[in-house]
Amino acid sequence: MNIHKITNEALAAIFEEMADLLELSGENTFRVRAYRNGAMAIASLASPVADMIASGVDLSDIEGIGSTLAEKSKVIVETGHLPQLEKLRQEVPRGLRDLMRIPGLGAKKAMKLHQELGVLDLASLRDACQRGAVAAIKGFGEKTQQSILQNMDIVEKASKRLAIDVADALVTRLRAHFQECPAINQIEFAGSYRRCKETVGDLDILVTSDSPTAVMDRFAEFPAIQEILARGETKMSVRISDAFQIDMRVVEPDAWGAALQYFTGSKEHNVHVRSLAKSKGLKVNEYGVFDANDESRLVAGKTEQEVYQVLGLPWIPPELRENRREFASDAASRIAHLIRWEDIQGDLHMHTTATDGENTLEEMVQAAKDSGLQYIAITDHSKRVSVARGLDEAKLIEQWRAIDALNQKLAGAFHVFKGIECDILEEGPLDLSDDCLRQADWVTASIHFGQKQSRDQITDRIVRAIAHPCVHSISHPTGRLISRRNPYDVDMTAVVQAAKEYKKCLEINANPERLDLNDIMAANAADAGVLLVINTDAHSVSHFALMKYGVQVARRAGLSKDQVLNTRSLSAFREWLAQHTVRS
DNA sequence: GCCGTTTTCGGCCCGACTGTTTTCAGTCG
Structure with missing residues (x-):
């Protein structure tokens, strides 16, 4: 058997590309998600898949990898390529993947631009916007066209993530900025920052306040802000220099714990938490844990501790919330002895x-x-x-x-x-x-x-x-x-x-x-x-x-x-x- | 495509906001 020394990163990238191309071609979203989950699972493996296959490990034992992805991994490791991906590449222009990186554009819109206007990549999309052709498509409009043009410039910079110490410095500035705002009761920085990832792609600020408008007004005064991307009743998103995004959510004090849990993520951790809740007859959202049969009945939500507790889980430190081992049977003792x-x-x-x-x-x-x-x-x-x-x-x-x-x-x-x-x-x-x-x-x-x-x-x-x-x-x-x-x-x-x-x-x-x-x-x-x-x-x-x-x-x-x-x-x-x- | 102490079929997390719509699809986190 010829084993190609393909890295896990490269293998994950292949499944990620499969997911993008399948999504563009309108495939079932759960199938798309399965490829993304598979890519995630492989990227977080400790040892190279190529070695695991060589030593006879059954990849479908890995959570998120089933028989299909295990077989495809084997094909990739043995032959260096994947026929299904080659086929998809011929059906879907690869440049459309870049379109999906533009904020506000997803697979559906990207494909529509391709079908209606023959858009193939960022360059032809820019051309179509400048001609005014995009605004004329049903479902699009003048505003969408404008935002596409603006956001295209951001795409190149947007891949930049902040190093954790740089993010730390930004958080310190934001905390000082909000110190001047008496309308704030509680404030916390959630997301990957709270999980202490080595780089941070955006910041999520969570606040409780009796006057959300006052808090958002104060947020809007943060000197580094270049653009306010969205502002509603409880949610506001801004962009600061270098295309870095900061989101803010204002929540009720009774929902603080649930919101903090929700906005800390990771997404994969939360998916697991919610499906676990479901199996226990509960429903979890950012407002609390509710009885699935009687959604007016709040079971928990004021603190993160009680959110996890009603699900039968210990409080899980944010650093562990990556859907890796934090739900395993030995998790409680691991958490109790976590290094400080x-x-x-x-x-x-x-x-x-x-x-x-x-x-x-x-x-x-x-x-x-x-x-x-x-x-x-x-x-x-x-x-x-x-x-x-x-x-x-x-x-x-x-x-x-x-x-x-x-x-x-x-x-x-x-x-x-x-x-x-x-x-x-x-x-x-x-x-x-x-x-x-x-x-x-x-x-x-x-x-x-x-x-x-x-x-x-x-x-x-x-x-x-x-x-x-x-x-x-x-x-x-x-x-x-x-x-x-x-x-x-x-x-x-x-x-x-x-x-x-x-x-x-x-x-x-x-x-x-x-x-x-x-x-x-x-x-x-x-x-x-x-x-x-x-x-x-x-x-x-x-x-x-x-x-x-x-x-x-x-x-x-x-x-x-x-x-x-x-x-x-x-x-x-x-x-x-x-x-x-x-x-x- | 994955998964299973009710399941090998039929589910799959859930809500806010925007732009385009007259009630909702798409996108995002």
């Missing part, structure tokens, strides 16, 4: 002015103490990373002497471990001698160069580093920079297996540009029994605050504090080091 920011006791990856950091050793130590940590490891770059003025053996040992002296002064109240972020060279070996590495307290290894190498080469380099007796951990194991650089092509299953075998840690890098391992990979590693470590990779004293984003990833992965090394107390961490360090 305050569980973090140490930070084992950071830089100083010795290489590319902005602050001195002493400044970093003071800031770490101020942020409540018990210990840190200083891990400057090794010599190969010359752009960051990486340290050679002599300079590193000089730094370690300084750390020894500093620890004397700290007198046990706080401890600085002598570490290094040792580069994994292009050819495979580590950048520093074993003699030198053996003198370190903590060695984390990472790739900076040769990121374009083949999957086998990259995987081999990382696995070799894991097997090296002096290495404790691998930092930013995929090398991705969110929205800027793809992860390198690495077989994460092999990396996880090696980490398990050699009892080494894998990092969740808390820098919001990196956040790797991501939630799915971290969950997979932890399931395999690999210990994770959450580090800020701080390059300045202000970066200790980034730890929160790393913890968010860990929470989305469903990790408990036991599964993260640096939740341990100083003495427990020392004990771990003693058991996992080779000195001779």
